Amino acid sequence: MKGSWWKILSVVLMLYVIVVGFLMPLKPGIVNVTPQNLNSGEEVTLEVELYNADITEQNKSQIRAWLIRDTTYILQSQRVNVVNDQLLEIDFNLPEHLPTDEEVMAFTLVVDAPDMGSSVLPSGIFVGQSGGNQSLGAEAWSRGGLVNLSVYKGFGIPYRNLLAETLRNTYFHVSLWFAMFILYFVSVIYSIRYLRKREVYFDQVGSSLVEVGTLFGILGLITGAIWAKNTWGTYWTADVKLNMAAISMMIYAAYLVLRISLADADKRAIISSSYNIFAFFIIIPLIFVIPRLTDSLHPGNGGNPGFGGEDMDNTMRMVFYPAILAFTLLGLWMANLMMRYKRIRNKLDEI
Amino acid sequence: MSVKAFANIWFLIQKDLNIELRQRYILTSILLYVVSTVFIISKILQTVSPMLWNAIFWVVFIFTAVSAMMKSFTQEMSDRSLYYYYLVGPIEIILAKFIYNFFSLMAMGLLLSVSFIIFINNPIDNYFYFFLGVTLGALGIGVIFTLVSSIASSGGNSATLMSVLAIPLVLPVILFNLQITGTALNILQDTAIVNNISLLLAIIGILIGVSLFLFPQIWRT
Numbered sequence: 001m002k003g004s005w006w007k008i009l010s011v012v013l014m015l016y017v018i019v020v021g022f023l024m025p026l027k028p029g030i031v032n033v034t035p036q037n038l039n040s041g042e043e044v045t046l047e048v049e050l051y052n053a054d055i056t057e058q059n060k061s062q063i064r065a066w067l068i069r070d071t072t073y074i075l076q077s078q079r080v081n082v083v084n085d086q087l088l089e090i091d092f093n094l095p096e097h098l099p100t101d102e103e104v105m106a107f108t109l110v111v112d113a114p115d116m117g118s119s120v121l122p123s124g125i126f127v128g129q130s131g132g133n134q135s136l137g138a139e140a141w142s143r144g145g146l147v148n149l150s151v152y153k154g155f156g157i158p159y160r161n162l163l164a165e166t167l168r169n170t171y172f173h174v175s176l177w178f179a180m181f182i183l184y185f186v187s188v189i190y191s192i193r194y195l196r197k198r199e200v201y202f203d204q205v206g207s208s209l210v211e212v213g214t215l216f217g218i219l220g221l222i223t224g225a226i227w228a229k230n231t232w233g234t235y236w237t238a239d240v241k242l243n244m245a246a247i248s249m250m251i252y253a254a255y256l257v258l259r260i261s262l263a264d265a266d267k268r269a270i271i272s273s274s275y276n277i278f279a280f281f282i283i284i285p286l287i288f289v290i291p292r293l294t295d296s297l298h299p300g301n302g303g304n305p306g307f308g309g310e311d312m313d314n315t316m317r318m319v320f321y322p323a324i325l326a327f328t329l330l331g332l333w334m335a336n337l338m339m340r341y342k343r344i345r346n347k348l349d350e351i
Numbered sequence: 352m353s354v355k356a357f358a359n360i361w362f363l364i365q366k367d368l369n370i371e372l373r374q375r376y377i378l379t380s381i382l383l384y385v386v387s388t389v390f391i392i393s394k395i396l397q398t399v400s401p402m403l404w405n406a407i408f409w410v411v412f413i414f415t416a417v418s419a420m421m422k423s424f425t426q427e428m429s430d431r432s433l434y435y436y437y438l439v440g441p442i443e444i445i446l447a448k449f450i451y452n453f454f455s456l457m458a459m460g461l462l463l464s465v466s467f468i469i470f471i472n473n474p475i476d477n478y479f480y481f482f483l484g485v486t487l488g489a490l491g492i493g494v495i496f497t498l499v500s501s502i503a504s505s506g507g508n509s510a511t512l513m514s515v516l517a518i519p520l521v522l523p524v525i526l527f528n529l530q531i532t533g534t535a536l537n538i539l540q541d542t543a544i545v546n547n548i549s550l551l552l553a554i555i556g557i558l559i560g561v562s563l564f565l566f567p568q569i570w571r572t
Contacts, residue, residue: 195568250519257515271502274565275516278498281561285554286523293546 010329017323021171024315027152028053029159030121033109040129040137041096043078048088048111050119051159055085059114065090066146067107067125073099073141075107095140097133104128110146117152121161157316162231169227170316171323176220179327183213183335188280191273200346203269207259208338210276212331214252221245232297241291241298248283255279265346359439363447371455381419385411385463393470401474401536408467408532409525412488413518415463416456420496421503421513441567448497449559456489480535480544484528487548491524491555498562501569527551 032049048065055063065077065088081089088111098105107125112118129137160167187209194202224242225235236242255275262268291298312320371378388411396403464485468475475481496517503512530547533539 195565244523247519247522250522254516254519258512261512261515267505270569271505274569275502277565278558278561279520281557282520282523282554285550285557289550290523290526293543293550 006329007333010326010333013322013326014330017171017175017319017326021168021319021323024319025154025156026052026159026165026167027156028116028119029161029164030109030111030119030124031164033121033124036125038092038094038125038127040094040098040127040132043091043093046090046092046109046125048090048109050086050088050111051164052156053086053113053119054116055082055113059116063088063111063113065092065112066110066144067092067127068110068146069099069105069107069141071146073107073138074144074146075141076144094127095137097137097140098127098129099134099138099141101132101134103130103132112149114150115153116150118149119159124161155315158313166227166230167316169223170312171319173220173223173227175320175323175327176216176223178324179331180213180216180220182328183209183216183331184280184283186332187213188277191276194269194273195277200265200269201343203273204339204342204346205335206273206276208335208342209331210252210255211338212335214249214256215334216327216331217245217249217252221249237297239297240294241287241296244286244291248286251279251283356440356443359443360447360450363439363444364451367447367451377419381415381459382462384418385415385459386466388415389463389466389470396471399471401538402533404467404471404474405529405533405536405538408463409488409529412460412463413492413521413525415459416492416496417514417517419455419459420452420493420500420517421510441570442563444570445497445501445562445566448501449494449562452493452497453490456493457486460485460489474536476537477535477541480541481532483548484531484535487531487551487555488524488528491528491551491558492521494555494558494562495521495524498558498566501566505569523554524551527554 029051030048031051034047035044038044060082063080063082065080067075067077075092075095078091078093081091083089090111104126106123107127108123109121109125110118157167187206190202190206190209194206224245228237228242229235255272258275259268259272262271292300392399392407392411396407399407464481499513499517499520503516527547527550530539531544531551534541534544534547
């Protein structure tokens with residue numbers, strides 16, 4: 001048990017990630033608003049569908065709502081009517097003019113209640129006008145102010161439109177790819193050591209790490225496909241990041257074919273070690289460089305922001321970083337078992 | 352690198368060229384392969400759009416390169432390898448192979464371009480970008496195939512190994528080449544061309560560096 005504290009740590013962290021990752025609630029968010037297309041000068045009632053909203057008798061009367069644009073143009077609601085704990089009716093008295101010369105302007109809806117925090121629907125409301133007057137509009141839209149916004153009580157991960165509950169996949173999909181890269185990197189170190197020292201042990205470790213890393217990569221593809229089905233609407237699309245990930249997996253599939261096809265143990269070790277180093281240096285530009293330069297749907301690529309800033313808050317980091325560590329340690333443990341299996345089989349072959 | 356190293360590299364290139372010219376069946380078979388493939392394509396696809404032209408060009412390029420490069424190391428008999436091993440260093444051998452394979456792939460690429468233009472059609476708008484794409488393609492594919500060929504030849508069962516190993520590895524280089532020649536064929540805007548070329552050069556640089564490190568290890572077997 002002495003040398004296996006890290007195995008215990010990996011299991012504990014993995015349990016923590018699964019339990020906390022799945023049980024931590026989402027903060028309240030706005031799912032849907034009808035109608036979304038409004039006209040200036042009219043009095044409208046918006047039906048706002050909330051998610052995970054915590055509307056109680058105490059904060060029921062203190063709900064406020066705004067239509068905002070860049071925090072300079074702010075319009076407060078006339079009245080908020082609570083239909084039930086997930087549905088609000090909000091009345092707005094839209095001014096005659098918009099603070100722009102254009103025909104349509106997008107606004108962000110903000111709903112705020114004590115202890116519930118503020119829920120935001122970014123650029124989800126469109127207000128149209130005919131023949132507007134910019135200065136009158138700017139004046140009319142500048143009367144309100146966002147004051148005394150409440151803070152969410154308790155732990156929760158941010159609600160993001162489209163992502164919603166699938167945001168939890170960050171702990172698995174992203175961590176699996178991180179762990180895969182760490183495993184591949186360690187395997188390259190062992191491959192180099194094998195080529196220097198020519199000891200079978202290094203090859204056994206290196207190849208086991210590649211095998212587990214490839215398993216993680218395939219799991220990363222699968223979790224990504226499930227995520228894509230729930231947010232983009234399809235399991236697979238011809239996106240540059242997805243293609244590059246698939247090519248990387250093909251390169252490592254070729255590695256596995258290479259190891260099977262070579263019968264002679266020494267030859268297999270030398271050739272697969274050198275191929276492994278070569279492959280690692282090829283997948284770095286594939287996964288990290290090319291997708292950043294072209295248009296991509298995938299977060300973090302082609303002008304899309306990554307999951308930093310507003311999407312990844314400190315509550316998520318509390319699970320995300322342990323998840324990377326948990327998957328890495330679990331991968332190392334799996335590679336360790338593979339290596340021991342290979343050693344035993346080697347010994348049996350010698351007998 | 353001393354003067355002697357350059358002399359050795361030059362000697363190895365000459366030796367490869369001599370073998371190539373003496374065994375004329377390799378040259379003629381590749382010539383026949385290229386011309387007949389392009390002829391078949393032109394008969395099957397009566398009209399070819401620039402986009403399809405670009406794609407088919409690189410597909411034929413890869414597969415011709417696989418069959419041309421396969422012999423790069425397998426033709427070296429084991430006793431002859433041992434002889435070289437005592438005469439010249441592994442770095443000189445791999446550099447000579449790079450240079451020789453680059454020029455032979457370059458010749459093959461030009462032959463392929465000419466036969467595409469003659470038998471299919473000529474959608475090329477910017478000849479400079481097109482030949483830059485072919486040159487960089489020959490360089491990148493040459494580097495990858497040379498190393499893979501050395502890996503595969505020491506593995507024995509080389510023909511299958513070569514295509515299994517080489518084609519996934521060559522994809523990143525091909526993707527950039529598709530964009531560079533795509534620009535030359537007016538399929539793509541030339542806004543990203545400088546970026547593409549510099550990235551491709553960077554990838555090729557990394558590959559050459561890794562090959563120079565790996566080849567001495569493989570060669571020792």
